[in-house]
Amino acid sequence: MHWAGKAKRNKEARFWVRAAVRAKGITLSPHPVIRLTRIGPRPLDDDNLAAALKAVRDGVADGLGFPDDADPALHWVYNQRARGGKYGVRIQIGSPLCTCVGCHCDDDHACAGGCSWSLADKDEIFGLCSACLGKLRKALE
Numbered sequence: 001m002h003w004a005g006k007a008k009r010n011k012e013a014r015f016w017v018r019a020a021v022r023a024k025g026i027t028l029s030p031h032p033v034i035r036l037t038r039i040g041p042r043p044l045d046d047d048n049l050a051a052a053l054k055a056v057r058d059g060v061a062d063g064l065g066f067p068d069d070a071d072p073a074l075h076w077v078y079n080q081r082a083r084g085g086k087y088g089v090r091i092q093i094g095s096p097l098c099t100c101v102g103c104h105c106d107d108d109h110a111c112a113g114g115c116s117w118s119l120a121d122k123d124e125i126f127g128l129c130s131a132c133l134g135k136l137r138k139a140l141e
Contacts (some may be wrong), residue, residue, distance in 0.1 A: 014059040018060075036091060037080060115129040
């Protein structure tokens with residue numbers, strides 16, 4: 001795609017995301033987490049995922065009243081989901097989920113075998129789940 005066409009598409013995406021976020025009238029919690037989930041036919045690697053969601057991220061920051069998406073008050077989380085030949089983005093704005101530093105499970109997505117928080121302060125965004133704590137204890141034996 002020619003750079004001018006890509007720039008126009010990104011400008012339009014940013015505008016519509018900004019408008020949608022403003023229309024929701026969102027009240028932010030302290031240290032909000034913004035989850036951007038790309039929906040597409042195939043997964044992207046991490047750097048391409050961030051680049052693909054850049055216009056959306058800028059639009060969300062604009063819509064929330066932040067002059068810069070790099071504001072340290074905002075915590076960005078990227079996800080992706082394959083869905084046939086369809087493209088889309090899911091935007092979730094809310095309070096922080098605690099995420100395990102070992103396996104990256106979180107309050108909404110437990111480990112495959114199940115887990116609970118072993119070392120986590122619910123006001124923090126990072127902790128250690130019971131599954132990873134068990135692995136850590138075995139490794140230290």
